Amino acid sequence: MTQPVANCPNCGAKIVFRWSSSVQTVCGFCKSILVRTNVDLKKVGQVADLPPDSSPIQINTEGKYGNKAFVVVGRILYEYDQGGWNEWHVMMNDGASAWLSDAQSEYALSLSSTAQNLPAPTQVHVGQQFTWNNQPYTVTVITPAHYRGVEGELPFQYWDKTDVTFVDLRTESTKFATLDYSDPEPALYLGEFVQFEDLKLKNLRSFEGW
Amino acid sequence: MSASTPPLSGPPKAQAKALNCPKCGAAIVLRSFGQAETVVCASCHCILDAKDPNLAILQQFEIKTSDVRPLIPLGTRGKLRGTDYEVIGFQRRSTQVDGITYCWHEYVLFNPYKGIRYLSEYNGHWNDISICKMLPMSEGTSANYLGEIYKHFQTCDASTDFVLGEFPWQVRVGEKAAVTDYVHPPRVLSSEKLDKEVTWSIGEYMYGREIWEAFKLHGAPPEAMGVYENQPSPVTTNLAGMWVAFAAFAVLLLALIAGFDMRAKKEPVFWQTYRYSRADSKAEASFVTDVFELTGRTSTVQVKTYAPVSNHWIYLNYALINQDTGQAWDFGREVSYFYGYDSDGSWTEGKQNDEVVIPSVPPGHYYLRIEPEADPSLPVIPYTVDVTHDVPVFGIYGIAFLALLAPVLIISFRAHTFERSRWSESDHPPMQLSSSSGEDE
Numbered sequence: 256m257t258q259p260v261a262n263c264p265n266c267g268a269k270i271v272f273r274w275s276s277s278v279q280t281v282c283g284f285c286k287s288i289l290v291r292t293n294v295d296l297k298k299v300g301q302v303a304d305l306p307p308d309s310s311p312i313q314i315n316t317e318g319k320y321g322n323k324a325f326v327v328v329g330r331i332l333y334e335y336d337q338g339g340w341n342e343w344h345v346m347m348n349d350g351a352s353a354w355l356s357d358a359q360s361e362y363a364l365s366l367s368s369t370a371q372n373l374p375a376p377t378q379v380h381v382g383q384q385f386t387w388n389n390q391p392y393t394v395t396v397i398t399p400a401h402y403r404g405v406e407g408e409l410p411f412q413y414w415d416k417t418d419v420t421f422v423d424l425r426t427e428s429t430k431f432a433t434l435d436y437s438d439p440e441p442a443l444y445l446g447e448f449v450q451f452e453d454l455k456l457k458n459l460r461s462f463e464g465w
Numbered sequence: 466m467s468a469s470t471p472p473l474s475g476p477p478k479a480q481a482k483a484l485n486c487p488k489c490g491a492a493i494v495l496r497s498f499g500q501a502e503t504v505v506c507a508s509c510h511c512i513l514d515a516k517d518p519n520l521a522i523l524q525q526f527e528i529k530t531s532d533v534r535p536l537i538p539l540g541t542r543g544k545l546r547g548t549d550y551e552v553i554g555f556q557r558r559s560t561q562v563d564g565i566t567y568c569w570h571e572y573v574l575f576n577p578y579k580g581i582r583y584l585s586e587y588n589g590h591w592n593d594i595s596i597c598k599m600l601p602m603s604e605g606t607s608a609n610y611l612g613e614i615y616k617h618f619q620t621c622d623a624s625t626d627f628v629l630g631e632f633p634w635q636v637r638v639g640e641k642a643a644v645t646d647y648v649h650p651p652r653v654l655s656s657e658k659l660d661k662e663v664t665w666s667i668g669e670y671m672y673g674r675e676i677w678e679a680f681k682l683h684g685a686p687p688e689a690m691g692v693y694e695n696q697p698s699p700v701t702t703n704l705a706g707m708w709v710a711f712a713a714f715a716v717l718l719l720a721l722i723a724g725f726d727m728r729a730k731k732e733p734v735f736w737q738t739y740r741y742s743r744a745d746s747k748a749e750a751s752f753v754t755d756v757f758e759l760t761g762r763t764s765t766v767q768v769k770t771y772a773p774v775s776n777h778w779i780y781l782n783y784a785l786i787n788q789d790t791g792q793a794w795d796f797g798r799e800v801s802y803f804y805g806y807d808s809d810g811s812w813t814e815g816k817q818n819d820e821v822v823i824p825s826v827p828p829g830h831y832y833l834r835i836e837p838e839a840d841p842s843l844p845v846i847p848y849t850v851d852v853t854h855d856v857p858v859f860g861i862y863g864i865a866f867l868a869l870l871a872p873v874l875i876i877s878f879r880a881h882t883f884e885r886s887r888w889s890e891s892d893h894p895p896m897q898l899s900s901s902s903g904e905d906e
Contacts, residue, residue: 309500309577311577311578337502338633359633360580361598381661425599427599427600427609451578459578462578465549
């Protein structure tokens with residue numbers, strides 16, 4: 256895997272991309288949010304201190320999904336009125352990018368997907384059904400969330416957000432879908448809930464007393 | 466890779482800093498590393514915002530009783546299904562049915578890697594509960610979860626009366642949620658509706674002793690009272706399977722009966738009508754019949770007696786005698802038929818036919834010696850003696866059938882009684898006199 260090397264335009268620290276397709280990263284030293292351009296890195300923002308977090312996952316945590324190994328390379332942290340959750344950006348060993356979400360120890364793995372005619376946020380209501388890849392999904396919760404910060408590498412630019420809306424869709428199986436209204440164009444993620452044990456996670460954060 | 470990776474910002478430190486209740490100053494312990502939304506001050510019963518570094522007061526509640534005490538103290542750790550969990554929260558909830566208040570307790574359990582799960586306790590019955598990851602489908606009086614059908618048990622309003630410790634949601638005393646339980650013992654599927662949000666959870670029944678063992682608690686768990694909604698039936702037998710096995714055996718019995726019936730020759734060997742005359746019998750009490758031959762294998766001999774008696778009786782002392790060996794089988798048969806009318810209506814007793822089967826009679830030449838006795842009030846009674854060789858005997862199969870049926874019925878009855886107790890507490894109590902039985906599985 257290629258590991259392009261650059262320097263932080265803010266503090267000069269060495270920046271290594273573990274995933275060649277990463278578009279954005281955060282300098283480990285000065286917390287500058289850096290975006291890749293054709294030639295170098297550009298500082299676009301600054302990450303404030305992230306709030307204390309209960310997730311056992313951290314950057315560099317390794318795991319398995321099915322027969323594919325992955326490593327956590329970045330994350331987006333959100334908050335909503337019932338707590339916070341993380342979308343961990345993971346790099347699969349086949350080069351694909353995926354998201355491991357972790358909301359109060361409920362784990363799910365999802366991939367960016369494309370579909371025609373995704374609904375506008377105002378058109379979605381709880382109980383509505385959608386079918387993607389021949390799988391029916393039912394809208395269960397519409398969550399107004401608040402962007403709290405980023406860490407590590409991301410496959411797109413994501414840093415100047417405030418309030419974002421997520422639509423959760425569930426099925427009768429472990430499969431689920433998320434509609435992400437962070438951007439003007441809605442984004443669709445299809446995934447499934449996974450058991451903590453099945454992920455066979457390594458390099459987990461340690462908790463005092465546990 | 467690790468050599469060239471930038472230094473990590475490091476995981477956020479566990480919240481080890483000393484926290485105090487902003488109202489009364491008592492120490493507040495946070496055990497869930499930030500998973501709690503609310504934490505309750507054990508001293509002054511303030512509900513505090515666990516996400517707020519200053520622990521803003523969200524609600525203060527009055528406790529009506531001082532005896533609300535968790536059976537498992539906060540901070541206790543135990544191993545549940547192979548994972549260590551710590552008790553971080555406790556609440557008492559109640560519902561009112563027909564003016565009676567029913568209370569139960571819920572414990573919040575925490576593991577930093579596995580997250581939150583819950584225990585509930587009602588009258589010594591426990592449930593291990595977790596939030597459903599999949600969406601159950603409720604359809605009228607049942608719900609489908611992971612391909613299993615759960616029957617609607619009850620719907621009630623559950624209000625929160627007392628809270629202690631940490632909760633991963635915005636807990637408030639006095640809040641009412643509509644709780645609907647569907648059961649598939651030993652599991653219970655519950656939906657909790659608060660405002661617009663519906664949360665589904667799945668629970669599995671646990672015995673008090675299992676909880677006591679898991680959390681290494683002292684003393685004995687409170688005794689379980691009554692039958693709980695998802696308590697597994699003590700009848701562990703699969704009733705449907707048992708009835709299927711029974712039916713299969715009954716079919717086998719029928720096949721055996723049919724087989725033996727086909728194999729039996731049912732050969733008529735002797736038939737004769739006699740007249741019993743009171744006058745004659747004084748002279749000679751007994752007489753012998755003509756000789757008949759039994760051929761083939763050692764088998765049964767059926768002797769049928771018919772007498773058209775009506776409010777009379779005749780008694781026949783029989784002896785089946787082998788002419789060749791002198792071996793004899795003695796037996797007495799009575800043919801009597803009485804009828805009448807009394808205060809209870811008409812009645813009858815006995816019948817005009819009698820039959821008896823003598824087992825294991827070897828082949829040979831035989832005759833019957835007959836010595837009749839009869840009702841003194843009647844001078845003459847005609848009677849017919851009919852001998853058939855090699856008839857099938859079914860009595861043993863009847864006994865086998867009953868011997869198998871009895872335990873099947875007893876087990877089904879016990880299962881049925883238990884299910885009745887369970888459902889009598891539900892929104893769908895069984896009828897006072899239920900005609901169904903054994904179909905509950």
